[in-house]
Amino acid sequence: MTDPAPSRAAGRLAARPSVRPRDLMTDTPDLAGAWRAQVVTLFPGAFPGVLGESLTGRALRDGLWSLRCIDLRAHGIGRHRNVDDTPAGGGPGMVLRPDVMAAAIAEAGEGVRGRMPLVYLSPRGRPFDQATARRFAACDGLTLICGRFEGLDQRVIDGFGIEEVSLGDFVLTGGEIAAQAVLDATIRLRPGLLGNTASAEEESFSDGLLEHPQFTKPAEWEGRPIPPVLLSGNHAEIARWRRAEAERLTRERRPDLWARREGG
Ligand code: SAH
Numbered sequence: 001m002t003d004p005a006p007s008r009a010a011g012r013l014a015a016r017p018s019v020r021p022r023d024l025m026t027d028t029p030d031l032a033g034a035w036r037a038q039v040v041t042l043f044p045g046a047f048p049g050v051l052g053e054s055l056t057g058r059a060l061r062d063g064l065w066s067l068r069c070i071d072l073r074a075h076g077i078g079r080h081r082n083v084d085d086t087p088a089g090g091g092p093g094m095v096l097r098p099d100v101m102a103a104a105i106a107e108a109g110e111g112v113r114g115r116m117p118l119v120y121l122s123p124r125g126r127p128f129d130q131a132t133a134r135r136f137a138a139c140d141g142l143t144l145i146c147g148r149f150e151g152l153d154q155r156v157i158d159g160f161g162i163e164e165v166s167l168g169d170f171v172l173t174g175g176e177i178a179a180q181a182v183l184d185a186t187i188r189l190r191p192g193l194l195g196n197t198a199s200a201e202e203e204s205f206s207d208g209l210l211e212h213p214q215f216t217k218p219a220e221w222e223g224r225p226i227p228p229v230l231l232s233g234n235h236a237e238i239a240r241w242r243r244a245e246a247e248r249l250t251r252e253r254r255p256d257l258w259a260r261r262e263g264g
Contacts, residue, residue, distance in 0.1 A: 036141030146175030
């Protein structure tokens with residue numbers, strides 16, 4: 001290994017033949033208007049992962065957003081590039097060292113401009129939701145820290161004032177899947193991502209309701225017809241039906257969301 005700090009860049013920059021290899025690895029911030037995703041991870045090979053497919057993949061190739069992975073291992077200590085150690089006070093597993101993580105965060109900070117929240121994916125964080133996705137999409141980018149093992153030394157979380165975000169009340173083996181979920185939900189809200197911007201306005205959570213059920217052809221499947229109102233051509237009736245279904249589903253499935261609507 002000749003380069004102590006390998007990192008990977010993807011998107012329009014990676015496709016430009018004029019930049020030198022070193023620039024490819026550090027992702028010089030000359031992508032005008034691109035929303036910047038940075039991910040600190042022990043597994044850079046997991047990115048862009050599913051974000052390289054479909055709408056987010058095309059947007060990455062078109063330069064609407066950029067992706068830079070910071071390899072935590074490159075900041076590890078000693079010949080074996082150790083990144084973790086045993087928990088103080090005992091107990092199972094390993095904890096990511098604060099000095100190693102701080103070095104990776106410093107690398108992430110190089111050349112960064114604008115508003116870029118620093119986020120640690122953590123089951124102890126505030127549950128991720130559509131409002132948070134909107135907040136992140138309104139920033140210039142996001143730096144996401146993926147934990148592994150028993151997680152991150154608390155001092156680095158406190159020292160950098162890192163925001164903790166959870167994907168939900170369950171425990172993953174690492175933050176990479178959570179990071180991709182957060183990035184997907186955020187990037188699709190960026191201008192130019194969804195061809196039909198109305199679909200972002202009408203979908204689940206945008207107005208505090210779950211979305212109404214969807215149907216498509218055939219008109220009848222296995223003895224089940226599409227609700228006739230949807231084929232009536234009466235747009236006012238259709239809108240009323242959809243609204244009623246959205247409210248019914250939200251009341252039945254998400255009393256918490258429903259209560260928040262009534263309260264607010
Ligand atoms: N011992 C920790 C869990 C560590 S899981 C605890 O009980 O809180 C290992 C890593 O997976 C975490 O550092 C975090 O980055 C990621 N992770 C696990 N569950 C997650 C969740 N629900 N949301 C976001 N990240 C999660």
